[in-house]
Amino acid sequence: MRAECSTGITTISFVSVFTLALASGDLWTGGMETTVTTLRWGIAYLLYHPTVQKKCYEEILKIFGDEQPCYSRRKQLPYVEATIAELQRVTNVLPWAIPHRTMEDVEIMGFHLPKGTVILPQYGTVHCDTHYYPEPEKFRPER
Structure with missing residues (x-):
């Protein structure tokens, strides 16, 4: 293999x-x-939150009309984007992130993590933190 790499x-x-x-x-x-x-x-959530469903529909209709919606224009749909983000937050679709490593020595809540420490961020903990999300159990795309 080394010979192959050198040539x-x-x-x-x-x-x-x-x-x-x-x-x-x-x-x-x-x-x-x-x-x-x-x-x-x-x-499921849109069935239980018809006003959110209606706002999403109206935003899509306003931007695209009779055109086929396309992914490249999704930034023109801020409420739809917020609804998707809120769905993923509330339902905790991905509870764990992929493993990461600390880029430098860091101290978190009194714990020392040396550079290169493997960490597994747990999204569910952050997504339910009342400091960042008041009433985290509620589905509110307007956040």
């Missing part, structure tokens, strides 16, 4: 292609699962 010519092995296929499948499945879960919760 700039490498051989793709079955193992590396297989590993790439598995990793791609993991990424695809992970993205698909969070999307499907958000849609399911979205349907």
